Amino acid sequence: MARFRMPGPLRRLSNGEITVEVSGADLGSAIVALDERYPGFRDRLLDEKGDLRQFVNVYLNDEDVRLGSGLSEKVAEGDEISIIPAVAGG
Amino acid sequence: MCFGPLDAVYDYASLKKIVTRERIESGPKSIWRYRDLLPVEDSTPVVTLGEGFTPLVKADRLGHELGLRNLYLKNDSMNPTNSFKDRVVSVAISWARSQGFETMACASTGNLANAVAAYSARAGLECFVFIPVDLEPQKVVSIGVFDPNLVAVRGTYDDVNRLCSQLVESTPWAFCNINIRPFYAEGSKTLTFETAEQLGWKLPDEIIIPVASGCQFVRHRQAVRELIDFGLVRGDRVPALTGAQALGCSPVYNAFKSDEPEKVLPVRPNTIARSIAIGNPSDGIYVNRIALETGGVVEAVTEEEIVDAMRLLARTEGIFTETAGGVTIGVLTKLARAGRWRGDETVVAYVTGHGLKTADVLASANGHGRRVEIDPTLKSFREKVNL
Numbered sequence: 001m002a003r004f005r006m007p008g009p010l011r012r013l014s015n016g017e018i019t020v021e022v023s024g025a026d027l028g029s030a031i032v033a034l035d036e037r038y039p040g041f042r043d044r045l046l047d048e049k050g051d052l053r054q055f056v057n058v059y060l061n062d063e064d065v066r067l068g069s070g071l072s073e074k075v076a077e078g079d080e081i082s083i084i085p086a087v088a089g090g
Numbered sequence: 091m092c093f094g095p096l097d098a099v100y101d102y103a104s105l106k107k108i109v110t111r112e113r114i115e116s117g118p119k120s121i122w123r124y125r126d127l128l129p130v131e132d133s134t135p136v137v138t139l140g141e142g143f144t145p146l147v148k149a150d151r152l153g154h155e156l157g158l159r160n161l162y163l164k165n166d167s168m169n170p171t172n173s174f175k176d177r178v179v180s181v182a183i184s185w186a187r188s189q190g191f192e193t194m195a196c197a198s199t200g201n202l203a204n205a206v207a208a209y210s211a212r213a214g215l216e217c218f219v220f221i222p223v224d225l226e227p228q229k230v231v232s233i234g235v236f237d238p239n240l241v242a243v244r245g246t247y248d249d250v251n252r253l254c255s256q257l258v259e260s261t262p263w264a265f266c267n268i269n270i271r272p273f274y275a276e277g278s279k280t281l282t283f284e285t286a287e288q289l290g291w292k293l294p295d296e297i298i299i300p301v302a303s304g305c306q307f308v309r310h311r312q313a314v315r316e317l318i319d320f321g322l323v324r325g326d327r328v329p330a331l332t333g334a335q336a337l338g339c340s341p342v343y344n345a346f347k348s349d350e351p352e353k354v355l356p357v358r359p360n361t362i363a364r365s366i367a368i369g370n371p372s373d374g375i376y377v378n379r380i381a382l383e384t385g386g387v388v389e390a391v392t393e394e395e396i397v398d399a400m401r402l403l404a405r406t407e408g409i410f411t412e413t414a415g416g417v418t419i420g421v422l423t424k425l426a427r428a429g430r431w432r433g434d435e436t437v438v439a440y441v442t443g444h445g446l447k448t449a450d451v452l453a454s455a456n457g458h459g460r461r462v463e464i465d466p467t468l469k470s471f472r473e474k475v476n477l
């Protein structure tokens with residue numbers, strides 16, 4: 001099981017839960033599993049092509065997944081997946 | 091449920107009745123002469139160190155080298171903490187204090203931390219600044235002197251930014267470039283307002299702007315829109331807005347050159363232009379959209395070109411800029427030499443920070459110019475100095 005860490009704006013979808021544990025072999029399937037448990041996440045995180053949305057940053061154990069394999073990034077037991085709005089900086 | 095950037099919104103209909111050139115010209119010689127177009131209530135006491143209204147210098151000698159007869163430099167290194175950031179921080183802290191925030195904070199590549207620390211001291215507010223651990227020593231000194239809580243994070247700016255984006259949920263602090271970013275960002279507009287005013291209420295043909303997160307670039311487009319909509323400038327021609335990045339951290343340029351300019355992919359920064367070394371720029375797609383819309387481009391330069399440009403600017407115009415300014419002047423130089431302009435266009439480059447902030451890059455590259463060492467005798471002087 002991997003653990004999603006939710007940002008404030010998305011906790012309404014997770015019934016207020018800050019962390020949610022899901023199973024999945026890679027990030028894409030973990031997001032699918034998250035969406036099955038709390039519907040709405042897939043639409044929030046992925047665009048119509050199934051890619052990560054522009055203003056969503058996802059970190060797997062503190063590494064930006066876009067710097068790695070993106071949604072194909074392998075997810076292992078105990079991994080933490082952080083979702084962070086990309087509205088900061090500058 | 092919003093998951094993207096927010097913008098400040100104004101009552102333009104009411105503002106149009108009062109905003110005039112005369113009203114602005116009778117205001118203070120600072121960013122606050124444009125107060126009507128900033129997101130701070132009239133009754134709010136502002137936190138100011140006299141930021142803004144920096145010199146717009148006609149650069150004839152640099153222009154001569156580049157074949158530009160109407161080249162101007164907006165020298166924002168003349169701000170109180172020697173960078174553009176004083177504009178945005180003055181607005182952000184003024185707003186935050188009026189809303190009851192007691193602690194200011196920021197994720198910074200250095201210049202922002204410098205401004206936040208200084209303006210927090212000025213306002214008497216608590217301050218936490220977060221910087222990458224390997225920041226230039228000169229910047230760390232000029233932040234530390236204001237006695238903020240200085241948190242050096244073992245990571246890049248993007249790591250610092252991510253940490254702060256998480257901290258913002260569990261602290262009652264005003265992070266200038268995160269939770270109060272819409273107010274902070276608006277301060278950027280004053281750079282373009284001033285440029286137009288100092289050109290005699292005219293917009294230039296093109297503006298060269300350094301790009302990090304893209305935040306200020308986007309606000310300059312808004313500033314142009316407001317200058318035109320309020321009738322402050324003659325005509326309605328929008329200048330080409332051109333972005334400048336260092337090749338060592340050029341996610342926006344990479345996308346601009348690709349088939350998908352709105353798909354900005356993050357990079358790991360590796361450049362001496364650390365004040366603009368943001369690998370994951372939140373406004374990157376907007377930069378490319380605006381550059382294309384206005385007829386501008388996004389260009390990038392090598393590390394060597396950055397240092398060469400810093401020297402060129404100093405040698406021709408007497409202005410010592412930091413590496414980010416080297417990026418801007420480097421891109422200006424590259425585009426000029428590639429024949430982008432005929433020569434009579436009015437081109438403005440935004441020089442956004444002072445060279446003493448990044449003096450190390452010159453010190454390590456024979457930064458002393460034509461230096462000789464002599465004995466205190468005429469003989470020694472004549473031997474060593476070729477008159």
